[in-house]
Amino acid sequence: MIYLIRHTTPLIEKGICYGQLNIDVTDSFEAEASQIQQVLPADIGQVYSSPLMRCHKLASYLFPGQTIHLEPALMELACGEWEGVHWDAIPSEVIDPWMKDFVNVAIPGGESYTQMHSRVTQCFTRIAEGPKPVAIVTHGGVIRSILSHITNTPLVDSFGAFKISYGCVMQLQAGATGLLHETLHHITTEKEQHKPSNFKKQG
Template identity: 55%
Template structure:
């Protein structure tokens, strides 16, 4: 039984902006990005799950128009609280530093920590995996890294360095000897380097 993880396409937001659960639209490159993803998807998908944010929902519906997309709030990106849509460089250093020192456990003001996000994501992933049917999860970079860290026993602190997940990437998960392994099928950076912290960090 295979599960495919797909990250949303390029969001319509300027570089250097902190965004998590802000409901960003996609860019004008969306149609082309969809066409780049399609060859890496297999026939026989039974269920499609997605974050409800439109950058994921639109992709899920474009890739699988014949399916009813099942939307789940717990597949949303990290809640960035009061930092949402602020420039990373504009967030006060005194407010940012504790999170930079321990982004896994420190909660974003009025938001959540990576550990809290990881908990809800893995709870949903395990429910999907228990269905034992070919499925797709369309979600966000933090969500994909949470799942990959979970199946590989990678510490969350290392997940951003270990797992490169560009916009539109496709990762296949498959069972081998009772444990999930993963294979990156498509992972091309069209938007250049992302930067989810102040540029002086």
């Protein structure tokens, strides 16, 4: 079994762009983390985590005494010049090309979804070939990327196809046609904002 775990609620104002910004988590951390802990088995032997604080902190809480393997490839999308900037403050002439094709267009000073997907899937394949059960504590974009990879879902459709809340736990297990995924834990929280508030989907 492979368990994909998203970090708990981050301590940041809604609407701020934060990919690899190393932010902390809110005061509800222990309550959220204890709920996650309840759906995880006790026999997880390998733990991998994004090195960003919001993930490493959760991995250390969930798996005390275990070695946490920090993997830079499991970090969220690199948002480059937009890190820490409110989405609505990014000039339209700068953000429009990315919004029209976020899969292939890189954020200035950062990366595209395709570039993130490449590093994530290489790392995931290596982890999946290793000992199990294994836990991967990471970010929403990374989990969507992994799920797109195992289900052959186009990256452009991944946000609509996979609902990944803060603290979400996905279980992956081998099936006849590949890895199957199941949601073990999901919290309905207020809608996240990862694009300008006035953005309308193209076409």
